[in-house]
Amino acid sequence: DAGVIQSPRHEVTEMGQEVTLRCKPISGHNSLFWYRQTMMRGLELLIYFNNNVPIDDSGMPEDRFSAKMPNASFSTLKIQPSEPRDSAVYFCASSFTVVEQFFGPGTRLTVL
Amino acid sequence: AQSVTQLGSHVSVSEGALVLLRCNYSSSVPPYLFWYVQYPNQGLQLLLKYTSAATLVKGINGFEAEFKKSETSFHLTKPSAHMSDAAEYFCAVEDNQGGKLIFGQGTELSVKP
Secondary structure: OOOEEEEEEEEEOOOOEEEEEEEEEOOOOOOEEEEEOOOOOOEEEEEEEEEOOEEEEEOOOOOEEEEEEEEEOEEEEEOOOOOOOOOOOEEEEEEOOOOOEEOOOOOOEEEE | OOOEEOOOOOEEEOOOOEEEEEEEOOOOOOOOOOEEOOOOOOOOOEEEEEEOOOOEEOOOOOOOEEEEHHOEEEEEEEEOHHHHHOOOEEEEEEOOOOOOOOEEOOOEEEEOO
C-alpha cells in the first residue's frame, strides 16, 4: 500500500500566482481531509469530503481557497491568488471511517 | 463542540526517563480518542487509539495511554524515553457531530542524552 500520496512535496511561488495541491487517498477510503499546519496556528482542518462530497468547509480561510474531489482517487486544493500568509505545510489525510485517519507526507508551500 | 487540551507545548525528558504527555477532552459521552506522532518534515502517524474497549491502550514504540472518564483525560506515557522519541505529539478526539477529528495544539517532546 503506497499510503496517501501528495504532490508536489515542495512548492515555491510568487504572490498572486495560482497554486494547486494534489492528493491521492488510500484506495478504498471514503473520507478525505485537507489540513494546514503553521507554527502560529498549529494544525487546522480546512475541508473534508465523504464519498466525494464536501461535508464541512468551515475551515477554508476565504474565497481564494477551493477544493474539489472529482472521484474517489483524487482531490485538489487550489489557492488563487496566493499570498505570503498562505505559506504553510498542507496535509491530506484519508480514512475508511473516522476511527483512523492516514496522513500524507505534506506539501510545503512558500509564497514569496 | 468538542475540544482537546494538551498541557504543555514543550516537554523535555532525559533518555531513559518516564514520558508523560497530558491530554484532556471535553465530552459528556466517551468519545473515540487518538494520539498521533509527527517526526520532523513528516506527516502525522497514528500511535494509538481508544474506541471504548479496554481503557488502557497500547500503541507502537512502547507508548500507551489510559482513558479516565472521571478525569476526562487520555494521557500518553512511555516508561523509558529513547532519543528517537523526540517529535511532536498530538491528541485528538472524534467530533461528536461525527465525521472529523479535533486535534490539540501539540506537545513537542525533547529527549536529552
